[in-house]
Structures are given as C-alpha cells and as structure tokens.
Amino acid sequence: MVLEVKQPRPMWEILFSTHHTDIGLLYMISSITALMLGGGLALALRAELFLPGLQIIQDPTSFNRFFTVHGTTMLFLWAIPFAAGVGNYLIPIMVRYKDMAWPKLNAVAFWMIPVGAALVWLGFSDTGWTAYPPYSIIRAPGPAAEMWIFGLKILGISSILGSINFIVTILKCRHPDLSIMKMSLFSWSILSISFMTIVAVPTFAASLIMLYTDRLGISGFFNPAMGGDPIAYQHLFWFTFHPEVYIFLLPAVGMLYEMIPKFSRKPLFSYQSGVAAFVLLALIGFASWAHHMFATGMSFTEKTVFMVGTLAAVPASSMHVFNWIATMWGGRIKFAAPMLFGVGGIMLFFASGAGGVVNTALPLDFITHDSYWVVGHFHLILMGTVSLTFTGFIYYLFPLITGRMYNERAAQVHFVLAFVGVIFVFMTQHLLGLHGMPRRIADYDGTIPGWLIMNQIASIGAWIAGLSYVIMLVNLIKSAGSGKEAEMRDPFKIGEEYYDYTRREPHH
Amino acid sequence: MGHATIEWVYVGVVIALLTWVGAESWNVERIVEHVPAEAETIKVIGQQWFWTFEHQDGKKETGELHLKQGVPYKFELVSKDVIHNFNVPDYTILMDAVPGRVNVVWNLFDQPGEYHIQCREYCGFGHPTMKAKLFVEPQTAEAAGNATAAPAQAPAQGENATSTATAAPAGPPGTPLTILEGSSVQGSPDFDPDTLTVKKGDKITVTNKDTLPHTVTSGASPSDPNSAKQFDTSIIEGGATADIETTNIAAGEYPFHCTVHPYMMGKLVVQ
Numbered sequence: 001m002v003l004e005v006k007q008p009r010p011m012w013e014i015l016f017s018t019h020h021t022d023i024g025l026l027y028m029i030s031s032i033t034a035l036m037l038g039g040g041l042a043l044a045l046r047a048e049l050f051l052p053g054l055q056i057i058q059d060p061t062s063f064n065r066f067f068t069v070h071g072t073t074m075l076f077l078w079a080i081p082f083a084a085g086v087g088n089y090l091i092p093i094m095v096r097y098k099d100m101a102w103p104k105l106n107a108v109a110f111w112m113i114p115v116g117a118a119l120v121w122l123g124f125s126d127t128g129w130t131a132y133p134p135y136s137i138i139r140a141p142g143p144a145a146e147m148w149i150f151g152l153k154i155l156g157i158s159s160i161l162g163s164i165n166f167i168v169t170i171l172k173c174r175h176p177d178l179s180i181m182k183m184s185l186f187s188w189s190i191l192s193i194s195f196m197t198i199v200a201v202p203t204f205a206a207s208l209i210m211l212y213t214d215r216l217g218i219s220g221f222f223n224p225a226m227g228g229d230p231i232a233y234q235h236l237f238w239f240t241f242h243p244e245v246y247i248f249l250l251p252a253v254g255m256l257y258e259m260i261p262k263f264s265r266k267p268l269f270s271y272q273s274g275v276a277a278f279v280l281l282a283l284i285g286f287a288s289w290a291h292h293m294f295a296t297g298m299s300f301t302e303k304t305v306f307m308v309g310t311l312a313a314v315p316a317s318s319m320h321v322f323n324w325i326a327t328m329w330g331g332r333i334k335f336a337a338p339m340l341f342g343v344g345g346i347m348l349f350f351a352s353g354a355g356g357v358v359n360t361a362l363p364l365d366f367i368t369h370d371s372y373w374v375v376g377h378f379h380l381i382l383m384g385t386v387s388l389t390f391t392g393f394i395y396y397l398f399p400l401i402t403g404r405m406y407n408e409r410a411a412q413v414h415f416v417l418a419f420v421g422v423i424f425v426f427m428t429q430h431l432l433g434l435h436g437m438p439r440r441i442a443d444y445d446g447t448i449p450g451w452l453i454m455n456q457i458a459s460i461g462a463w464i465a466g467l468s469y470v471i472m473l474v475n476l477i478k479s480a481g482s483g484k485e486a487e488m489r490d491p492f493k494i495g496e497e498y499y500d501y502t503r504r505e506p507h508h
Numbered sequence: 509m510g511h512a513t514i515e516w517v518y519v520g521v522v523i524a525l526l527t528w529v530g531a532e533s534w535n536v537e538r539i540v541e542h543v544p545a546e547a548e549t550i551k552v553i554g555q556q557w558f559w560t561f562e563h564q565d566g567k568k569e570t571g572e573l574h575l576k577q578g579v580p581y582k583f584e585l586v587s588k589d590v591i592h593n594f595n596v597p598d599y600t601i602l603m604d605a606v607p608g609r610v611n612v613v614w615n616l617f618d619q620p621g622e623y624h625i626q627c628r629e630y631c632g633f634g635h636p637t638m639k640a641k642l643f644v645e646p647q648t649a650e651a652a653g654n655a656t657a658a659p660a661q662a663p664a665q666g667e668n669a670t671s672t673a674t675a676a677p678a679g680p681p682g683t684p685l686t687i688l689e690g691s692s693v694q695g696s697p698d699f700d701p702d703t704l705t706v707k708k709g710d711k712i713t714v715t716n717k718d719t720l721p722h723t724v725t726s727g728a729s730p731s732d733p734n735s736a737k738q739f740d741t742s743i744i745e746g747g748a749t750a751d752i753e754t755t756n757i758a759a760g761e762y763p764f765h766c767t768v769h770p771y772m773m774g775k776l777v778v779q
C-alpha cells in the first residue's frame with residue numbers, strides 16, 4: 001500500500017497521519033471501496049430484477065435492505081467522502097498553505113466515516129435512504145433502523161466538521177498573494193458546498209433525533225397516531241437533501257473546470273461566469289426542496305412556488321455547461337481517459353437536466369413521480385455525471401498521487417463500457433417509468449407490455465458498467481505498484497505544466 | 509468583449525424556455541386539478557398491503573374497484589398505517605395516501621376496460637404486491653353492446669374462478685382452517701394448523717379471526733406462476749369465513765399463502 005514511488009512509506013504512517021495529502025488519500029481509498037461495495041449491491045438488485053418473481057434475493061425485505069444500503073453507501077460513503085478526499089488533497093496546494101487549517105480535526109472528521117459506515121452496514125436497514133415516517137418509526141425493524149439513524153448522524157457530523165475546515169482553510173489560510181477571484185474554480189466549488197453543508201445538514205440532523213425519539217415512543221413528531229405529521233419530516237428531510245444534491249454535484253463541476261481547459265489546451269472561456277454560477281446555485285439550491293413532494297397533497301400555490309424555485313436553479317447549471325462547451329470549442333482536444341470521462345459526464349448532465357425540467361413541470365411530475373423514470377433520472381446525474389467525472393479525476397490525479405502512470409488503453413476501455421452501460425441502464429429506466437413501473441419493488445408483473453424486456457436491458461447494462469469498474473480497480477492496483485514512472489512535469493503530454501509542488505499554484 | 513454577449517444571449521434563451529415551461533405547466537395544472545362539482549366521491553383506504561374502496565352509496569369493495577365510464581369521480585385518499593400512493597398509471601392518477609390527512613384527486617374514465625391500481629410509495633414488505641383492479645363499466649346499454657365486443661371487457665379472466673368467498677358458506681362447515689388474530693404482523697403465528705391434511709372431496713372452512721382481510725391462495729407466493737391455480741378464497745374480511753372445495757384438486761401437497769400478507773404461509777395436503 002505504499003503509493004508514492006519517490007518516497008515509500010509504511011502503511012501505518014499514512015493511517016496515523018494528519019497531513020492533508022494522507023487524509024485525502026485515506027478518504028479516496030475508502031470511498032472507492034464504498035463504490036465497489038455499493039456497486040455490488042446494485043448488481044445484486046439488477047440480477048433480481050432480470051426476471052419477474054423472486055430468484056436471487058428470495059425475500060422482499062432483503063431486497064428493500066439492499067437498495068437502502070446501496071443508496072446510503074453511494075451517497076454518503078462514496079460521493080461525499082470522495083469529494084472531501086480530493087478537496088483535502090488539493091485545496092491546501094491550491095490556496096498555497098502548508099496543510100488544512102486544523103489537521104487534527106481533519107483526521108477526526110475522516111475517522112468518523114468508518115464508524116458511520118459500520119453502523120449502516122451492520123444494521124442493514126430497510127427504510128429506504130429517505131426513511132420516511134411513519135414506516136421508519138412504526139414498522140421498520142430495529143435495531144437496523146436505529147443503527148442507520150446513528151450512522152447517518154455520525155456521517156453528518158463528519159461532513160460538517162470537514163466543511164468548517166475547508167471554509168477556514170480557503171478564507172483564512174489562503175496565501176496573501178492569491179486573491180479570492182484568482183483561486184481555482186475547484187476551490188470555489190468546495191467553498192460553495194462547504195457553506196451549503198453547514199446551512200443544510202443541521203436540519204436533517206435534528207430530524208434524525210426526532211425519528212429516534214419517535215421510534216422510542218416518547219415523542220410523536222411524525223407519528224399521526226400521536227398527533228404528529230409525517231409530511232413535516234419530508235419538509236425537513238428535503239430542506240437538507242435538495243441542497244445536498246448540489247453538494248454531490250458541485251465538486252464534479254469543479255473537477256470538470258480543472259480538466260476541460262487542460263485537455264482542450266485552451267484557457268477557460270469565462271472564470272467570472274463559473275464563479276457566478278457556483279454562488280447562484282448555492283443560493284437558489286435552497287429554494288426548491290419541496291419539488292420532491294408534489295404528490296403529497298400540497299396546495300396549488302405551494303406547488304407553483306416550488307416549481308418556480310426549481311426552474312430558477314436551471315440557468316446557473318446551464319451556465320456551467322455553456323462554459324465547458326465554449327472552452328472546448330476550437331481547442332486541440334486530447335482525449336485521454338480523464339477527458340473522455342469528463343465529456344461523457346457533461347453529455348449525461350445535459351440529459352439529466354432536461355429530464356429534471358420534465359419532473360418540475362407540474363402535470364408531468366404526476367407521470368414520473370416515484371416511477372423508474374425517477375430512478376433513471378437521479379442515476380443519470382449521480383452515476384452518469386458525478387461518478388463518471390469523479391472516475392475521470394481519479395485517473396487525472398493518479399500520476400500526482402502515485403508518481404506512476406495508469407494503463408491508458410484499459411482506462412479507455414473502462415470509459416466505453418461504463419458509458420454504454422450507464423446509457424443502457426438509465427435511459428431504459430426512463431422509458432420503464434413512462435410505462436408505469438414503480439420504483440423500490442422486488443418483483444414485477446412481466447406480462448405488462450414492455451416491462452420484462454426493458455428490465456432485462458437495464459440489468460445487462462448494469463453488468464456492463466459493473467465489469468468496467470472491475471477493470472478500473474485492477475488497473476489502479478497494478479499501476480500503483482508497477483506502472484510506468486510518470487513524467488511529472490506533463491504526464492498526459494498536453495504541452496502544459498501539470499501540478500507543480502514547488503510553484504504550488506495549479507494553473508489553467 | 510464579445511465573450512460575454514454570447515453568454516448573455518444563451519442565458520436569455522434558457523430563461524425564456526423555462527418561463528414558457530413554467531407558465532404552461534401552471535396553466536395546465538390549474539385546469540387539471542379543478543374537481544367538478546358533480547363528481548361522485550369514492551373513499552380510498554390504503555393499508556399494508558391492500559386497497560379498500562367505499563362508494564358514495566356505502567357499498568364497499570376490497571382489491572377491486574368498479575366504476576362507470578364517463579362519470580367524474582373524486583377520490584378521497586386516506587391511510588390506516590404508513591404512507592401509500594394510489595396510482596392508476598393508465599390514467600395518470602397519482603396521489604399519496606397519508607395517515608392523518610385526506611388527499612383528493614379526481615378523474616373521469618373515458619374508456620371501459622380493466623386497469624391496474626398499484627401502490628407507488630414504498631410501504632414495506634408487501635409494497636410490490638399492493639395492487640388492485642379497476643373495472644370501468646360502460647355507461648349506457650348501447651355502450652355495453654359495443655364494449656362486449658372489446659376484448660378488455662372479459663369479466664372473469666382465466667383462473668379467477670372462486671371469487672364469492674365473502675358470501676356466507678352454504679351447508680355444514682368443513683374441516684376448519686383458522687387465520688389467527690394478529691396474523692398480519694410478520695413473524696406471528698398465522699394459519700392454524702400450518703399444515704392441513706384433508707381427503708380429496710372434503711370441504712375446508714376458513715375462518716378469519718383477525719381484524720384485517722386475508723386470503724388462502726395456492727402457491728408459495730403471489731409471484732409464483734401457479735399462484736391461485738388450485739384454489740383461492742379471494743379476500744376474506746375480518747371475522748368472515750369462506751369455503752374451499754377439494755373435489756377438483758388432485759392428491760398432493762400444495763403450499764398456500766395470503767396475497768395481502770405474502771409472508772403468511774401454510775401447506776395443504778390432499779390425500
């Protein structure tokens with residue numbers, strides 16, 4: 001497990017380190033592990049859905065546990081920690097400081113993650129990642145549900161601590177010569193999500209406690225039998241988790257700003273536009289939470305307000321897309337693996353954005369809500385955009401972290417398989433939703449026209465995507481140990497400076 | 509610089525498009541949501557894991573809903589336990605049934621036929637099987653004539669032979685099979701006896717001592733392709749009884765289950 005060729009070190013030194021690159025590395029390794037485990041659950045789910053009836057996962061409750069833990073793992077143990085890992089690795093370099101502002105706090109924030117992960121995985125709850133009451137308080141079996149609640153509690157605290165650290169590092173420890181309007185757009189993305197985390201997450205943290213006391217029966221916040229209201233939970237939940245959707249997304253946006261200009265061999269189209277879009281999204285992201293709740297019986301006025309709030313966030317996202325396309329326009333693009341994943345991610349971002357507008361249009365939401373359309377839609381962004389871009393960035397950082405080069409051919413095969421797989425699974429699921437298939441069902445009626453064949457296409461796509469990530473894992477492990485030594489000044493042969501430790505100022 | 513101009517134009521176009529989408533949606537939703545004053549009310553009750561319907565005239569149905577073509581219906585949705593979602597995909601009816609609240613959704617059915625009702629909000633173990641059937645009956649005698657020609661109208665499709673189970677059984681009671689109180693809770697004792705042995709030709713009388721509806725249906729689970737092929741009592745309301753005739757069942761062992769609570773399982777041995 002010694003990764004830096006130039007400076008081999010024993011594993012324990014990395015484990016007990018508080019240095020930002022070591023913590024960053026730990027974050028990345030543990031989140032990639034989570035991606036593999038969560039992916040394994042996804043493949044099992046898709047295997048079960050290949051045929052109607054129950055074959056692989058015999059009991060619907062186990063199926064429910066599988067998708068709950070899959071969703072929780074992917075969101076809180078892959079997407080969030082991976083972004084935090086890259087942030088840890090790069091932010092101090094980008095703002096030219098020796099480390100994060102509080103290195104020990106940083107280590108504490110990281111080491112809370114395995115604890116939270118253990119609670120989630122050992123409990124294996126069946127509430128769905130949304131844990132809507134009253135199901136989660138009166139019917140979900142314990143102690144799994146309690147363990148899920150405490151697991152999420154710990155993960156939430158971890159990400160708040162991490163965010164505080166990022167904000168202070170970026171705002172207070174930035175080199176005096178580096179003005180905030182000169183710092184990299186990746187730093188802007190981390191700054192935005194850190195502020196959003198601090199504003200958004202406490203609401204959910206509070207509702208977790210309320211869920212727990214409701215489960216104990218000593219309160220009835222969300223329990224109608226005790227005068228509570230389950231819809232109140234949904235408001236609290238989505239007040240945290242709609243902004244959180246942007247928290248998953250923005251680091252990927254920041255990474256794209258790192259990669260796109262570099263591999264296009266062109267300066268960025270507009271830095272100001274990028275900053276403006278980050279700030280706008282961070283603010284407007286808070287005005288749309290109840291668009292997840294159109295079918296709960298909201299009044300017409302409420303629905304209108306949240307439709308407008310949701311649509312208002314779209315221009316900011318589309319400014320990013322414009323910026324990337326304008327940057328690539330006329331560039332001499334080098335399609336190495338990181339760029340392939342980046343461009344693939346942008347294409348799917350556009351597709352999922354268009355689908356999102358459909359969900360927002362009130363009458364249409366009543367067709368798509370809680371159907372497989374929604375599963376297809378959020379996976380297009382989470383798998384298609386966020387995870388593919390993160391994957392591209394793994395390849396991009398690989399020489400910086402290990403001093404070695406990964407196998408480019410294998411990485412390109414990985415991209416093609418992953419991209420094709422994602423389209424097979426998630427585009428098909430959009431159609432499946434339009435044919436009326438509800439999400440979160442272990443079994444379905446194969447005689448309904450279209451359901452059987454579309455589920456089978458989706459399962460095959462999932463296995464293709466799963467296979468592609470096995471290729472990545474082998475590539476990374478082999479190359480970290482015995483890959484070609486990277487030419488550190490310009491490992492991708494772009495003709496431009498790669499990260500430079502001595503100058504300590506990444507550049508586009 | 510020309511840079512910024514292009515971007516402003518682009519953002520302007522995006523905003524114009526979104527404004528159009530928003531305005532159009534607002535307008536359509538406003539019209540769609542307006543419940544006509546003459547609509548007939550149907551009370552829809554969701555509970556783990558079946559649907560009950562109460563018509564305006566007091567008639568109750570479980571697992572099936574019979575409505576008339578061309579009449580506007582207003583559905584009042586309630587739930588007895590967790591959140592469910594009343595969904596008829598063919599007519600884009602979709603609304604949560606939330607405990608402690610009454611949600612309203614309305615529709616007018618313009619095509620007679622048989623449609624799926626399903627639950628579209630995760631509600632636990634039986635969520636995938638929380639379904640019901642919607643029968644839209646032709647409005648007029650003339651329409652009825654037209655509709656019998658339509659294939660979707662066939663009233664008893666396939667295996668569903670014994671559907672009058674809730675009616676009081678005729679004649680002396682047969683071999684008893686009891687559905688115990690509290691059966692609906694997963695893990696509790698359900699059928700008594702768990703394995704029932706009878707001679708071919710014997711009558712079985714099922715007594716539901718629970719407060720919730722249950723069924724005794726052949727097959728290991730609702731997804732078993734042979735489900736309900738040998739016998740099926742359909743819904744037995746709490747406190748009611750139903751008979752199973754074994755004259756047409758070949759000797760052998762048959763697993764059975766409750767379609768409402770698929771973890772309730774037992775076995776019938778016919779000698």
Ligand code: HEM
Pocket residue numbers: 039042043045046067068070071072074075078079127128129130375379382383387422425439440441462465466
């Ligand atoms: C190719 C990769 C993936 C496949 C094949 C896959 C497959 C699935 C399946 C089959 C479900 C259950 C759907 C249902 O029954 O409603 C699901 C749910 C979910 N997935 Fe994925 N998934 C993948 C990647 C991801 C990624 C990368 C993320 C997040 C970063 C993610 C987040 C979720 C979430 C949040 C849920 C919802 C869980 C719930 O309903 O409680 N998935 N996925």
Ligand SMILES: [Cu+2]
Pocket residue numbers: 591592593627628629630631632634635638
């Ligand atoms: Cu349900």
